[in-house]
Amino acid sequence: MKCAIVYPQIETNFLKRKLFINNNSTIPFHGIGLIISYCNQNNENVDFIDARSFNNYKNFADKIKKYDLVGYSIMSVNAEKAFNLIKVNKDINKNVIICVGGVDPSIRPDIYVDNDLIDQVICGEGEIAFLNLVKMVKNNYLVEKLVFGEKIEDLDTISFIDRSLFPHETIYDYHYYPSENRLDIKMEPKNPYFTFITSRVCKYNCSFCQPVSKKIFGKKERVRTVKNFIDELKDIRRKHGMNSFSIMDDNFLQNRDWIEKFIEMYEETHMDLKFELLSRVDHIYNNRDLIPKLKDIGFFATFIGFESGSDKILKYLKKGTTAILNEKSAQILYDNKISTVASMMFGFPNETHEDYKLTIDFVSKFKKMNFVFNAYNPLPGSALYNELEEKGLIYEKSKNIRFYVFIIIPRIKHVNYFSVNWTILKCGLISSKNNFERGFRIMAFIFSNIVIIFLTLYFILYEKINDNMK
Numbered sequence: 001m002k003c004a005i006v007y008p009q010i011e012t013n014f015l016k017r018k019l020f021i022n023n024n025s026t027i028p029f030h031g032i033g034l035i036i037s038y039c040n041q042n043n044e045n046v047d048f049i050d051a052r053s054f055n056n057y058k059n060f061a062d063k064i065k066k067y068d069l070v071g072y073s074i075m076s077v078n079a080e081k082a083f084n085l086i087k088v089n090k091d092i093n094k095n096v097i098i099c100v101g102g103v104d105p106s107i108r109p110d111i112y113v114d115n116d117l118i119d120q121v122i123c124g125e126g127e128i129a130f131l132n133l134v135k136m137v138k139n140n141y142l143v144e145k146l147v148f149g150e151k152i153e154d155l156d157t158i159s160f161i162d163r164s165l166f167p168h169e170t171i172y173d174y175h176y177y178p179s180e181n182r183l184d185i186k187m188e189p190k191n192p193y194f195t196f197i198t199s200r201v202c203k204y205n206c207s208f209c210q211p212v213s214k215k216i217f218g219k220k221e222r223v224r225t226v227k228n229f230i231d232e233l234k235d236i237r238r239k240h241g242m243n244s245f246s247i248m249d250d251n252f253l254q255n256r257d258w259i260e261k262f263i264e265m266y267e268e269t270h271m272d273l274k275f276e277l278l279s280r281v282d283h284i285y286n287n288r289d290l291i292p293k294l295k296d297i298g299f300f301a302t303f304i305g306f307e308s309g310s311d312k313i314l315k316y317l318k319k320g321t322t323a324i325l326n327e328k329s330a331q332i333l334y335d336n337k338i339s340t341v342a343s344m345m346f347g348f349p350n351e352t353h354e355d356y357k358l359t360i361d362f363v364s365k366f367k368k369m370n371f372v373f374n375a376y377n378p379l380p381g382s383a384l385y386n387e388l389e390e391k392g393l394i395y396e397k398s399k400n401i402r403f404y405v406f407i408i409i410p411r412i413k414h415v416n417y418f419s420v421n422w423t424i425l426k427c428g429l430i431s432s433k434n435n436f437e438r439g440f441r442i443m444a445f446i447f448s449n450i451v452i453i454f455l456t457l458y459f460i461l462y463e464k465i466n467d468n469m470k
């Protein structure tokens with residue numbers, strides 16, 4: 001019996017392929033990779049198929065037709081593409097067993113359960129559930145439609161991901177501009193580069209994000225041992241000559257004892273590699289004495305969500321941080337010269353000009369960071385999305401628009417997106433590195449204003465016509 005798991009991000013449009021599909025960019029392969037590892041260690045062979053490598057459905061059909069069981073790992077952004085591929089898959093082989101799993105099926109299983117082309121929907125973790133499915137199909141047992149994935153308590157028991165299945169990714173290399181005392185991130189490959197995850201579950205409750213990860217991983221935190229993680233680093237360094245890496249845990253710095261042990265054990269490996277990690281404001285502050293030590297062993301960059309300079313907004317987002325903590329942590333990153341990609345969001349229903357001003361003040365103070373400014377885009381399944389949806393505050397038609405890079409899509413009623421756009425422009429100009437970036441931001445501002453006018457009118461008209469027809 002032949003089994004495969006598909007990453008369904010196919011793009012058949014030539015222009016979009018050129019612009020947006022990068023076969024070397026990070027994909028959420030940890031989930032897929034670990035399922036494949038777990039099946040392999042249990043003597044079941046599962047192939048990986050990256051749909052990004054196909055530029056039409058026919059080629060995909062040719063590849064997929066020999067498989068008897070195919071799993072699709074789906075996120076909300078590629079759900080539509082996954083449905084197309086599943087249809088192609090069933091058309092070419094009507095006996096194939098189709099299973100779906102991943103973030104989107106876990107947060108809205110109903111739409112997958114209702115789809116007749118799908119044989120099984122796995123909610124939550126996939127290792128044990130997918131292995132069971134492989135065995136059931138092999139033995140011709142009846143497949144259940146909806147399964148809640150059993151969790152693996154001891155993460156060390158899963159074999160390391162076979163990295164040869166996945167392309168190496170590109171790192172944003174460290175670059176320091178002494179003249180401006182500016183810490184920047186420069187696009188420069190430092191391959192081979194690999195990503196790692198050391199734990200499951202984020203215990204925080206940011207309303208724009210949770211309970212999505214809790215629905216997938218549950219509420220109890222599980223962490224790999226430091227030794228297991230270091231063994232994997234050494235293994236990949238030896239097999240693939242790893243040159244840099246990224247730790248993708250939502251909150252790598254949350255367990256102080258673990259971090260101290262990691263510093264100690266990693267130093268002993270003498271690997272001397274640059275690495276980046278995701279962090280939270282409070283973790284940077286609470287571990288401020290460990291930041292220089294982490295820097296000594298290679299920590300050079302972090303992605304961090306400050307989100308807002310306003311306590312009111314941080315509280316609304318249930319971020320568990322404050323404006324003053326944002327400033328203290330930003331200062332720690334500045335002092336330690338850690339390249340920082342800082343996320344700021346705008347466009348919440350209760351956000352006022354005063355709140356925007358507080359955020360602008362924060363950006364002005366730490367303008368040498370690499371800021372990412374976004375209009376808030378409600379994540380389906382998150383608490384805030386559900387709240388806005390219940391109040392009827394999300395434009396129905398905006399839900400179909402997935403594309404939002406660089407331009408602002410008006411998604412929430414009563415939010416003044418012109419103010420959002422204006423604030424993003426101001427923040428962008430304050431923190432821009434050079435005239436090229438300033439020019440780009442001005443272009444994005446003009447383009448976004450046009451998009452806001454047209455889409456808002458379209459969304460309002462669509463809802464009015466719909467209301468009248470009821």
Ligand code: SF4
Nearest residue numbers: 202204205206209250
């Ligand atoms: S935004 Fe980050 S810290 Fe907050 S709940 Fe999500 S993963 Fe956790």
